[in-house]
Amino acid sequence: MTIPSLVIRLALAIVGILAFSVGRAMCAATTKNLLRVEVYACQQIRIGASSSRPPAHALHKRGSSITGVLITGRVLESELVWEGNSSDADYLMEIAKISPDESRTFFLSGNASKICSALVGTEKPFITERPCCDVIPADGICLVPSTMTIVKEEKRPERWTKWKRDS
Secondary structure, eight states, X not given: OOHHHHHHHHHHHHHHHHHHHTTOOOOOOBOEEEEEEEEEEEEXXXXXXXXXXXXXXXXXXXXXXXXXXXXXXXXXXXXXXXXXXXXXXXXXXXXXXXXXXXXXXXXXXXXXXXXXXXXXXXXXXXXXXXXXXXXXXXXXXXXXXXXXXXXXXXXXXXXXXXXXXXX
16 A cells, blocks of 8 residues: 555545544533522623634634623522532533622523513522533524523523532
8 A cells, every 4th residue: 555545545534534523512411509699680692603704714604693791790609509419410520610709791592571570689690501612603692602601591590510529
């Protein structure tokens, strides 16, 4: 076998692997944060795909956007939590901890006219969400910048298992 034919075979194998894996997400599991947030401000926000010239526009699905609520607030309490039995937790799990007393911006899916009046000036429980966004082009919730924490309102905080990890 000559070197050029070996290189061609190796290139074809790599292309085959890449073609198989395109569109398949490969995200690590992560902990969630159960937060109690003092909400300062709340407003409607629309996040659209980049309209930049290549290569930036290739990172987002053209014309895609997501609408939700931008919340600004201070984290009063934060606990790492796991959904289900704590013995199911894996030590390879990524830990994404949010510290109390941080002022942050949060993204919450929904309509501001239905959500904001009940939030501003209150302390609300939220659970962090970490969608798997390792596929390009990004679309939907994956358009939310990493500087914003994606959350959902938590109506039953007691259902979460507190994260306990041996040191």
